[in-house]
Amino acid sequence: MDESLSHNDEAHASSSHSGSRRGGWITFPFITGALVGLTLAAGGWLSNLIVFLIEEFHVKSIDAAQIANVVNGSSSFFPIIGAIVADSLFGSFSVISISSCISLLGIIVLALTAMLNSLRPQPCVVGSELCQPTSTLQDAVLYTGIALASIGLGGTRYTLATMGANQFDKPKNQASFFNWYFFTLYSTTAVALTVIVYIEDNAGWRWGFGLCVLTNIIGLAVFLSGTRFYNIDKPQGSPFVGLARVAVAAFQKRKLQLSSESKDYYDGHDGVKEGIVTGTLSNSFRFLNRAAQKIEGDIRSDGSIAKPWRLSTMQQVEDFKTIIRILPLWSTTIFLSTPLGVQSSMIVLQALSMDRHIGPHFKMPSGSVIVIVLLSTAISLTLIDRFLCPVWQKLTGRSPTPLQRIGLGHVLNVLSMALSALVESKRLKLAKANHLQPVVPMLALWLFPQLVLAGIGEAFHFPGQVALYYQEFPVSLRSTSTAMISLVIGIAFYLSTGVINLVQRVTGWLPNDINNGKLDNVYWMLVVVGVLNFGYYLVCAKLYKYRNVKGADVNSGSADSEK
Structure with a gap:
């Protein structure tokens, strides 16, 4: 950890920005504190969504379960999008900050549906199965709140883990961080599913959702308060782009006769990529080998790729x-x-x-x-x-x-x-x-x-x-x-x-x-x-x-x- 901090301090000293980018364990309380707040907020509304839809919006039980499944699925898809956006465009810090604000906005909208009578249908008549249907406005507000809260959740949970690991250079420290990270995630989710859900069922939805709003604000504030300590990495571009280029290049060269000479394939200048020697291409899925086969016009005079979508490295093909x-x-x-x-x-x-x-x-x-x-x-x-x-x-x-x-x-x-x-x-x-x-x-x-x-x-x-x-x-x-x-x-x-x-x-x-x-x-x-x-x-x-x-x-x- 000391070596990591020393390395990051040197990076900070050479940085033109004020503040620190120090990284290391000093960032741990801020990242896990943010995780606690955001997880309490997400668990509070998501885990009890089925009951909320049934009791407050008169959604039929099976339909409510279906909606909850779609919301859970969407919340699990969004981290992939968040990771790609973080790697390619904005970086983890920006994605987490923006997503936290989006989730806060979504939970505020859900809280308003619980607090304002005009945003939800009237209660069912006691002893009757006839219930007032929801209006178009009520449905729009409800599902807007759910969508925003889901997007915010998806953009923070796994991106927080990635950003936390990026604060360390040594694998041992990264593994230790992940251990504590997932322990915090599991234990905090358990608290949300018991304490906050109990408040929603017994004290009322407005109190439960109001608590979710408060914990989201606290989580965002804790995360931002550690800004000067973070080692904020610049986005390096998504590796998925390189993989996509393999498929495109192989398709464009589908009629090319495969060469048996290793010199005819592009190895990335020196044959080494991220510490791994590319060696030769494997014989499995040989049609993909065309993506790394050089033809006239693929390589510039300085050895760089002239047309990235027509030529890939051997390592990218094997990947x-x-x-x-x-x-x-x-x-x-x-x-x-x-x-x-x-x-x-x-x-x-x-x-x-x-x-x-x-x-x-x-x-x-x-x-x-x-x-x-x-x-x-x-x-x-x-x-x-x-x-x-x-x-x-x-x-x-x-x-x-x-x-x-x-x-x-x-x-x-x-x-x-x-x-x-x-x-x-x-x-x-x-x-x-x-x-x-x-x-x-x-x-x-x-x-x-x-x-x-x-x-x-x-x-x-x-x-x-x-x-x-x-x-x-x-x-x-x-x-x-x-x-x-x-x-x-x-x-x-x-x-x-x-x-x-x-x-x-x-x-x-x-x-x-x-x-x-x-x-x-x-x-x-x-x-x-x-x-x-x-x-x-x-x-x-x-x-x-x-x-x-x-x-x-x-x-x-x-x-x-x-x-």
Whole structure:
């Protein structure tokens, strides 16, 4: 850390700007303080969105779950956009600052819908199912607030992690930062899902959303107050542009006869890119090799590329091939996360129809049920890191590989869906036995075991994915490799929305009153999908060959620390 600070101090001394750009651990309180504030704000409105839509805007239960899935998916897509914009145009600091302001504006709009009667429909008549529909203005204000808050959330969460890591030069310090970062993220989200959601359910939405506004302001203020300490990197351009050039160049030269001479291929002046010797091009996906093959007019007299979209370096071509090789494995993760998206939305509806009392005086908010997954994941991560991995290493002589961890996550996910089906089957029997009363005489605690299993599964497959992508992705893409997880989650939430829509159209399993439906059949369907997807994963894992075997154990451990 001292060396890092010394290095950054030298950079600061040579800088013409006033202030410091020092970096190092002095920036940690500001970045994690911002994370706490922004996470409390986001968790406060997002985790209880289904209940808010049902109670305040009279949205039907399944529709509310669908909206929540779309919002969760969008919030997971936006970090990819934020990362590309930060790398290519504005830098992490600007993206975080602007996104924090956007999220604040969105939450203020949501708070206004809770405070002003004119911005939400009148309450339903007691004892009647007829409710006043929302007006065009009310819908516009509501969804504008949700959209702004989602964009702001997407632009801050993963970009904050990237900016925090950029404050350090040594990998050891970066790994330590990620460890504390994700611990802060999990614990703060758990607080948001319990404390703020409890306030919303008991003191009112205006108080809950008002608290979200306050925490967002505090998070933004803490982040900006550390400006003079940050090592603010200038955007260097997105590595995705280089990969896109490979595809374009290969297409433009598709009729070119491939040469067998290595001198005919462009190696980037000296054959070295970011410390890696390019060597020769591999024979897999040979059609892409044309992108690096030189023809007349491609190279200037000084050795630079004359037409960037017609010629790529050999390393860029190999990087592109690596992405193609890993895509099948990545696709299995999408279908691994999709059932979790269905479960996370349906579990809230299940909890709403169950006895949520814990003891004689405390009633658990339905939106807080999902916190069990967070707690289970956090605890499991600690046990895996401190107990399971050392024992595994003693027994086998090596750490579990990323593919093994992901595979175990697949199995636990399937078991979680099977247990969900069994619990829901029991809940439906009790609902019918009690003449379909709105609240079934069954404790919501019955939902905990399936959520614990889902959390343990996440503790295996999410760190496994981070380790795999960080280990296998090109060096130029390592800074964005962890964002692939966010992309997977986003796609999975959209797919879960599509699954629910399809089930509604084809079957009668998901009416608006789930007590009249067959949600257990939906879970059994997800079990079948999970088993098939696991089989597909085993085939992909069997055929996949690690590209960076020497660094596998090191990177795997680092990824676990980051998670």
